[in-house]
Amino acid sequence: MKDEKLLAILRLQKSKAIGDILAKKLIVNVGDVEQIFKEKSAILQNINGIGNHGLKHLFDEKNLKAAEQELNYIKNNNIKYSYFLEDDYPINLQNCIDSPILMFKDGNINFKNDKIISIVGTRNMSSYGRDFCTKIIEDLVQYNPIIVSGFAYGVDICAHKVAIKNNLQTIAVLAHGFEQIYPKVHKKYINQVNENGGFLTEFWSEEQPLRENFLKRNRIVAGISKATIIIESAEKGGSLVTADIANSYNRDVFAVPGRTTDIYSKGCNNLIKNNRATLLTSSEDIVKMLNWDIKESPKKAIQKQLFVDLNENEQKIYDLLSEKGQQLLDVISLECNIPIYQLSSILLQMEMKGITKPLPGKLFELM
Incomplete structure (x- = not known):
C-alpha cells in the first residue's frame, strides 16, 4: 500500500468523532479514502451522519500530525496491517459493520483456515474451568481450529497456552498498542504466541490499555470467529459483553454450565437459561453445531x-x-x-x- 493511502486511512481512523461505521460510509460515498480529504466540505456534509462536528474532527490538523507520526512508526518498525477492503482482512470481521477499518498485526497469523473459535471467560478461573478449557481444545485438535482470545488473566491465557501446547494457531486480540503489553506478567508468552499465530490490535502504538479499549476489543474477539465459547463468568463481566456482541453478529455462542452456587458460573447459566447461548458439555457440541464433521461436497461452479x-x-x-x-x-x-x-x-x-x-x-x- 502506498504511504499516501495509508496516511489517509490513519487520519480517518484518528478522527474519533467519525467511528468505523461512518468512516466506511464516507469511503463508499466518496469512492476513495484519499479523496475524502480532498473533497469539498459542502459535499461531505450531504453524507448522512457526518455533521459539522464530524467535519471539524475530520480536518483537524492534530489528526494529520498524529497520523504522520504513526505512519513513521509503522514504517520504521515494519508493522504489518490489514485494511478492511483488502483480501488479507479477516473475512468474518469484514462482515461486521462496526469492524475496524485498519488493524495492526504481529506474528504468523494465517486466516486461510475458516475454523475459528473464540474462547473467553473470567479472570478468576477455577480448576473446573481450567480443566474444561484444556479438554475442549485438546478434543478439537483433529479439526485444527484457530483459537482466539484476549491475552488476559484466567480463561484467556489458558486458552492461548493450551493451543500452543497442541500446536494450534492462536490469536491474541489486544486492547492497546504494540508499545506495551497487558498484563505485563504475560510478556513471557509473547514469543510463543507469535510463533504459533500472533497478535491483533486496532489501537495505535502508544495507546494504553484503557477500560473502554477492552470493550472495543471484545467486538473483534466476537466478530473474527465463527463461534464464541464462554468458559466461566460471573453475573456481569466482559465475557458476557462479548457473548452479546457475538449474538448481534448472528454467530454461535456456547456457554459451559456450572453449579448454581458457583459465583463464576452464574453468567454462563444465565446465558443458557435465557437462550442466549447453547449449552456446552463437550467438543461434540461445537463440531455438530458448526458442521465440522460434514465433508462439504464441491460446489458446482455457476457459469x-x-x-x-x-x-x-x-x-x-x-x-x-x-x-x-x-x-x-x-x-x-x-x-x-x-x-x-x-x-x-x-x-x-x-x-x-x-x-x-x-x-x-x-x-x-x-x-
Missing part, C-alpha cells in the same frame, strides 16, 4: 455465461460473492462502490433472477 443479462453493477456483485462468499450489505456496497440506496434494489432484482439470496443479518450470497 457466468448463464447470466448474459447482468449489467455492470450486477456483474460486480456477482464477481465479489463468487470470490469471497457471503457478504454483508455494507461490505458489498464498499467493495463494489455502489450506494446502499441503489444496492438494495439491485440485490432484489438479482434475487428475482435466481442469482443471489438474502440471509439473516443483512448478509447475501449466491444461489
Whole structure:
C-alpha cells in the first residue's frame, strides 16, 4: 500500500468523532479514502451522519500530525496491517459493520483456515474451568481450529497456552498498542504466541490499555470467529459483553454450565437459561453445531455465461460473492462502490433472477 493511502486511512481512523461505521460510509460515498480529504466540505456534509462536528474532527490538523507520526512508526518498525477492503482482512470481521477499518498485526497469523473459535471467560478461573478449557481444545485438535482470545488473566491465557501446547494457531486480540503489553506478567508468552499465530490490535502504538479499549476489543474477539465459547463468568463481566456482541453478529455462542452456587458460573447459566447461548458439555457440541464433521461436497461452479443479462453493477456483485462468499450489505456496497440506496434494489432484482439470496443479518450470497 502506498504511504499516501495509508496516511489517509490513519487520519480517518484518528478522527474519533467519525467511528468505523461512518468512516466506511464516507469511503463508499466518496469512492476513495484519499479523496475524502480532498473533497469539498459542502459535499461531505450531504453524507448522512457526518455533521459539522464530524467535519471539524475530520480536518483537524492534530489528526494529520498524529497520523504522520504513526505512519513513521509503522514504517520504521515494519508493522504489518490489514485494511478492511483488502483480501488479507479477516473475512468474518469484514462482515461486521462496526469492524475496524485498519488493524495492526504481529506474528504468523494465517486466516486461510475458516475454523475459528473464540474462547473467553473470567479472570478468576477455577480448576473446573481450567480443566474444561484444556479438554475442549485438546478434543478439537483433529479439526485444527484457530483459537482466539484476549491475552488476559484466567480463561484467556489458558486458552492461548493450551493451543500452543497442541500446536494450534492462536490469536491474541489486544486492547492497546504494540508499545506495551497487558498484563505485563504475560510478556513471557509473547514469543510463543507469535510463533504459533500472533497478535491483533486496532489501537495505535502508544495507546494504553484503557477500560473502554477492552470493550472495543471484545467486538473483534466476537466478530473474527465463527463461534464464541464462554468458559466461566460471573453475573456481569466482559465475557458476557462479548457473548452479546457475538449474538448481534448472528454467530454461535456456547456457554459451559456450572453449579448454581458457583459465583463464576452464574453468567454462563444465565446465558443458557435465557437462550442466549447453547449449552456446552463437550467438543461434540461445537463440531455438530458448526458442521465440522460434514465433508462439504464441491460446489458446482455457476457459469457466468448463464447470466448474459447482468449489467455492470450486477456483474460486480456477482464477481465479489463468487470470490469471497457471503457478504454483508455494507461490505458489498464498499467493495463494489455502489450506494446502499441503489444496492438494495439491485440485490432484489438479482434475487428475482435466481442469482443471489438474502440471509439473516443483512448478509447475501449466491444461489
